[in-house]
Every structure is written in structure tokens, then in C-alpha cells.
Amino acid sequence: xxxxxxxxxxxxxxxxxxxxxxxxxxxxxxxxxxxxxxxxxxxxxxxxxxxxxxxxxxxxxxxxxxxxxxxxxxxxxxxxxxxxxxxxxxxxxxxxxxxxxxxxxxxxxxxxxxxxxxxxxxxx
RNA sequence: CGAGUAAGCCAGAUGGUCGCGUACUAUAUGUACGAGGAAAGUCCGAGCUCCAUAGGGCAAGGUGCCGGGUAAUACCCGGUGGAGGUGACUCCAAGGAAAGUGCAACAGAGAUAUACCGCCUGCCACUUAACUCGUUAUUAACGAAUUAAGCGGCAGGUAAGGGUGGAAAGGCGAGGUAAGAGCUCACCAGCAUCCAGGCGACUGGAAUGCUCUGUAAACCCCACCUGGAGCAAGGUAAAAUAGGAGGGAAUGAUAAGUGGCCCGCUUAACCCUCGGGUAAAACCGCUAGAGGUAUCAGGCAACUGAUAUCGUAGAUAGAUGACCAUCUAAAACAGAACUCGGCUUAUAGACUUGCUCGUAAU
RNA sequence: GGCCCCGUGGUCAAGUGGUUAAGACAUCGCCCUUUCACGGCGGUAACAUGGGUUCGAAUCCCGUCGGGGUCA
Numbered sequence: 001x002x003x004x005x006x007x008x009x010x011x012x013x014x015x016x017x018x019x020x021x022x023x024x025x026x027x028x029x030x031x032x033x034x035x036x037x038x039x040x041x042x043x044x045x046x047x048x049x050x051x052x053x054x055x056x057x058x059x060x061x062x063x064x065x066x067x068x069x070x071x072x073x074x075x076x077x078x079x080x081x082x083x084x085x086x087x088x089x090x091x092x093x094x095x096x097x098x099x100x101x102x103x104x105x106x107x108x109x110x111x112x113x114x115x116x117x118x119x120x121x122x123x124x
Numbered sequence: 125c126g127a128g129u130a131a132g133c134c135a136g137a138u139g140g141u142c143g144c145g146u147a148c149u150a151u152a153u154g155u156a157c158g159a160g161g162a163a164a165g166u167c168c169g170a171g172c173u174c175c176a177u178a179g180g181g182c183a184a185g186g187u188g189c190c191g192g193g194u195a196a197u198a199c200c201c202g203g204u205g206g207a208g209g210u211g212a213c214u215c216c217a218a219g220g221a222a223a224g225u226g227c228a229a230c231a232g233a234g235a236u237a238u239a240c241c242g243c244c245u246g247c248c249a250c251u252u253a254a255c256u257c258g259u260u261a262u263u264a265a266c267g268a269a270u271u272a273a274g275c276g277g278c279a280g281g282u283a284a285g286g287g288u289g290g291a292a293a294g295g296c297g298a299g300g301u302a303a304g305a306g307c308u309c310a311c312c313a314g315c316a317u318c319c320a321g322g323c324g325a326c327u328g329g330a331a332u333g334c335u336c337u338g339u340a341a342a343c344c345c346c347a348c349c350u351g352g353a354g355c356a357a358g359g360u361a362a363a364a365u366a367g368g369a370g371g372g373a374a375u376g377a378u379a380a381g382u383g384g385c386c387c388g389c390u391u392a393a394c395c396c397u398c399g400g401g402u403a404a405a406a407c408c409g410c411u412a413g414a415g416g417u418a419u420c421a422g423g424c425a426a427c428u429g430a431u432a433u434c435g436u437a438g439a440u441a442g443a444u445g446a447c448c449a450u451c452u453a454a455a456a457c458a459g460a461a462c463u464c465g466g467c468u469u470a471u472a473g474a475c476u477u478g479c480u481c482g483u484a485a486u
Numbered sequence: 487g488g489c490c491c492c493g494u495g496g497u498c499a500a501g502u503g504g505u506u507a508a509g510a511c512a513u514c515g516c517c518c519u520u521u522c523a524c525g526g527c528g529g530u531a532a533c534a535u536g537g538g539u540u541c542g543a544a545u546c547c548c549g550u551c552g553g554g555g556u557c558a
Binding site: 016017020054062079 | 458
């Protein structure tokens with residue numbers, strides 16, 4: 001795994017998972033949790049920061065649709081990231097039913113998953 | 125006013141808060157720029173890169189009225205012919221079936237030539253009728269010959285008519301004939317030759333000759349075009365047990381490049397020497413290009429030329445989003461991935477212009 | 487992103503212009519059996535889609551849609 005120095009990390013920067021091996025690692029060893037719109041995988045990474053990846057299957061729609069829901073997932077995660085415990089790799093996978101949801105419904109679904117997985121600092 | 129037809133244009137805007145990619149700098153509360161008309165399908169054509177500076181032959185594939193435009197095209201423009209529409213106008217893979225081969229199910233007598241029915245002629249047999257002759261005889265009977273009609277058979281002529289079929293030997297009329305037939309004639313249709321016009325497709329005209337099924341998005345013939353692969357090409361640095369560099373041997377046989385085959389070309393192996401520890405990433409290619417806009421000139425037009433002016437994405441888990449306010453309600457199809465020219469397909473709503481037809485008024 | 491292949495009943499599939507689209511499994515009904523299975527008889531059910539060529543198209547040509555493979 002690539003060395004990642006602590007000094008490069010800014011507090012509110014979003015770090016994305018880019019390597020195929022990282023994705024496979026999370027899928028293989030991480031825990032999964034889901035609801036009707038989203039599937040979430042998460043795994044401790046011992047880096048002190050959160051890294052996030054998004055995946056939208058071709059079955060969801062054409063490229064415009066897929067890009068839009070990736071952005072909606074990204075934007076919602078960006079708004080929630082500051083209230084999360086740090087040190088996890090998280091992957092969100094959109095399910096087919098997500099095309100029925102708008103921005104707020106995606107955000108609520110994501111918040112419920114993060115609360116259920118105890119990553120969300122509710123009391124802050 | 126209504127209906128229609130053709131062409132063009134836009135593809136939410138403005139403001140605020142948070143956020144993303146690239147470039148730059150004075151390095152931070154920074155500045156600038158940041159998806160489409162189809163970015164799509166990947167159907168054509170090119171640039172570019174590698175393989176011979178892309179070579180020869182066969183095969184295979186594509187295009188297919190004519191002329192022009194273009195880097196090129198299967199695209200575009202103008203024309204010809206055909207089809208549709210009252211019209212504006214639209215559509216057409218539109219060479220050759222008279223070079224040859226194949227196929228044409230079922231139906232039908234017969235499918236590229238036929239003779240089933242029918243019509244006509246001749247011969248034979250039978251029946252009937254008429255008339256004549258002979259024998260017996262009162263009418264009448266029998267026999268023979270001739271003629272006519274009918275039915276049947278045989279031989280021949282015919283392609284008018286029948287009914288099938290997508291298609292049946294050019295159409296229709298008259299003459300003609302035993303019956304018929306382009307057999308002959310008039311008109312019409314088509315083909316060949318000729319003359320005139322046009323760069324040409326083709327158009328017009330007279331005479332002579334001829335009458336030919338369809339199918340080439342069946343094989344084929346003719347004319348023209350096409351070498352293969354694709355930015356995951358390819359290169360730089362780095363690099364192994366498989367990769368690289370240098371030198372030698374060999375010019376046979378083998379393998380690879382070469383992705384239809386053969387020839388040709390290039391490289392490799394076989395030996396010796398050098399150097400070297402990572403597994404999937406980094407960088408280049410990567411955006412200024414057959415570019416856009418305006419004016420003038422040429423051209424019916426597509427387009428071309430000159431001048432001026434503009435600066436316009438470059439990601440690599442892949443950059444444009446979220447929310448609020450106003451515009452009546454912000455919504456259609458849809459996301460660059462090397463680039464460009466076309467085609468095809470998808471598309472809410474809004475706008476502009478030309479033309480045609482109908483109705484009414486003047 | 488590039489390149490290529492394939493779509494025939496519920497499933498597997500034959501069919502390369504011509505009569506009603508072959509067959510197997512599955513399914514439905516009847517018979518057989520005390521019942522089930524096996525077996526026998528019969529039925530339902532399809533050329534992805536839109537055009538074109540042709541007298542005639544699952545087949546030939548073009549477009550669209552869907553599915554799959556491959557290339558570092």
C-alpha cells in the first residue's frame with residue numbers, strides 16, 4: 001500500500017479511493033450494510049483519515065444518470081464527512097432504485113447507514 | 125384566418141452560499157477557463173502512429189444515372205430519369221438481363237417454352253337423314269353408291285379464345301385465312317441504327333429493321349476504389365527466470381512482423397560479452413485545428429480565395445454538482461476520453477423567414 | 487475508449503429464399519395405474535424490432551434495441 005504521510009492531510013479534504021486493489025480489499029475484508037437505495041462497505045485503514053469511493057452500475061442508467069448519482073452521493077458525503085469518526089475506507093454503491101430518489105432522500109439514506117454503522121458522531 | 129411545405133436558430137438566464145478539474149502566480153478567503161447539437165450509435169471518410177517510404181499477383185470487400193465540390197467519402201451542391209402530391213415540394217442502392225450460368229415453390233395444358241380444351245383440314249369406322257340404282261315385292265324390306273350432319277379414332281395446321289399465375293410470347297382495330305398468326309396495314313409502346321442539341325446523364329426528330337418474362341440487396345460482367353492494425357496505436361525513463369544493448373556465425377530449413385493466400389521485404393533463433401530485482405503504476409502522445417466569426421471577390425449552388433479579428437475542456441475511480449431567490453412551471457434528448465469531416469438515431473419548449481393551397485374581404 | 491460476435495416457444499436448439507417453421511426437455515388435457523413415476527395419444531406456445539429488395543424473407547440489405555466476448 002502506498003505510504004501516506006500525515007502532514008499531507010488537510011482536515012476537510014476529500015480523499016477518494018482510486019486503486020483497484022484498495023476497492024477489492026474493502027469488498028473482501030470490510031463490513032457491509034444497506035438499505036433500499038445504497039449499499040455501504042467500510043473497513044478500518046489505520047491512516048487517520050477517511051477515504052471514500054463511489055460505484056454506480058451500468059444497470060442504473062446511461063452515463064448522464066450515473067454521473068448525476070455519483071455527484072449526489074459525493075455531495076452528501078462531503079456534507080457529512082466532518083461529523084464522522086476518522087480512519088475508515090468507505091464505499092457507497094448505488095442500487096437500481098436510487099433513480100426514484102432526490103438529493104435529500106439520498107442524504108437521509110446515507111445518514112441512516114452511517115448512524116447504523118456507528119461511524120456518525122451524533123452527539124457532536 | 126386555416127391547412128401545409130422548405131430552410132434556419134436557441135437548447136434556460138441572472139444573483140447568492142458551499143464544493144470539483146486544469147493552468148498561472150505574488151501560495152491564498154487568489155485569478156482565468158471548464159461538455160454537446162447530437163459529446164450517442166461506431167455506419168462511412170481522413171489526419172496521426174507502428175508494421176517496407178506500403179511493393180507485385182490472386183482472392184475478398186465496397187461504390188454504382190451525369191457533372192461539380194472536397195484532404196477524402198457511401199457526404200454535399202446542381203442537373204437527368206422515374207415515383208408520389210391540386211400545389212409549394214418530397215422520395216429513389218437509379219450501370220448491364222441483347223455475354224454467360226442459376227432460380228422461379230404452389231397453381232396452371234404449358235414457366236422460357238408448351239399444345240390440355242377449343243378452332244380448322246384430311247383419312248377411317250359407326251349412326252341418322254335425303255336422293256339414286258339393284259333384288260324380292262301392294263305399302264315395304266334388304267343391299268350398294270353419293271351427299272350432309274353427329275359421335276369416336278388417327279394424322280396434321282393454329283396460337284385468336286379459356287383459366288391459373290407476380291410473369292403466358294408487344295397493345296388495339298382492320299384486312300387476310302380452311303382456321304389462324306406482325307402474315308399485312310394504320311395508330312400507340314419499347315429496342316437497335318441514323319440525324320440534331322447538350323461537357324454528360326439525356327432530350328427531340330424521321331426512316332428502316334426488330335418485338336426480347338422477372339431476378340444482379342443470386343453468381344456474374346463492366347467502370348472506379350480499398351495494404352493491415354488501431355491512442356489499450358506508439359514512445360520515454362525504469363526493468364525479470366520471459367525483456368534490453370553490442371559482436372560473431374548462417375542467407376538453407378523454421379518462426380514472427382503480415383490478422384485471406386503466394387511472392388517480396390524486415391527481424392529473430394545458434395554462440396559470446398555486458399547490464400540488472402519491480403507486477404502495475406509514472407511521463408509523453410493530449411489538443412492551434414482541412415479552427416471559428418465578419419467583410420469583399422468568384423461561382424446558380426456546394427464551395428473556394430483574399431483581408432481583418434478571436435483564443436475556445438483536457439480528466440484518468442474519470443472534473444460542471446447541491447441548495448435558495450426571480451423570470452407562469454426550469455423541465456427534452458443527453459456527458460468529451462487522440463482529433464477532424466459527414467451520415468444515422470434521440471430530442472421538451474420557443475422563435476424567424478420564404479413558398480403553396482383553401483376561404484373571406486378589397 | 488477501440489475491435490468483434492450473437493438474438494427462433496418457458497429452456498436447448500434445426501432450418502442459407504418457396505406449401506402448415508423440424509425436434510427434444512418443460513407445461514396442459516386424456517388414457518394406463520389403487521396412487522405416483524415410466525409409457526401412449528393430443529393440445530398450447532416462437533423467427534428481437536422498424537423499413538427495403540423480391541411474386542414470395544426467419545433466411546438477402548439497411549437502421550434501431552438488447553445480450554455477450556476481447557484488447558493494457
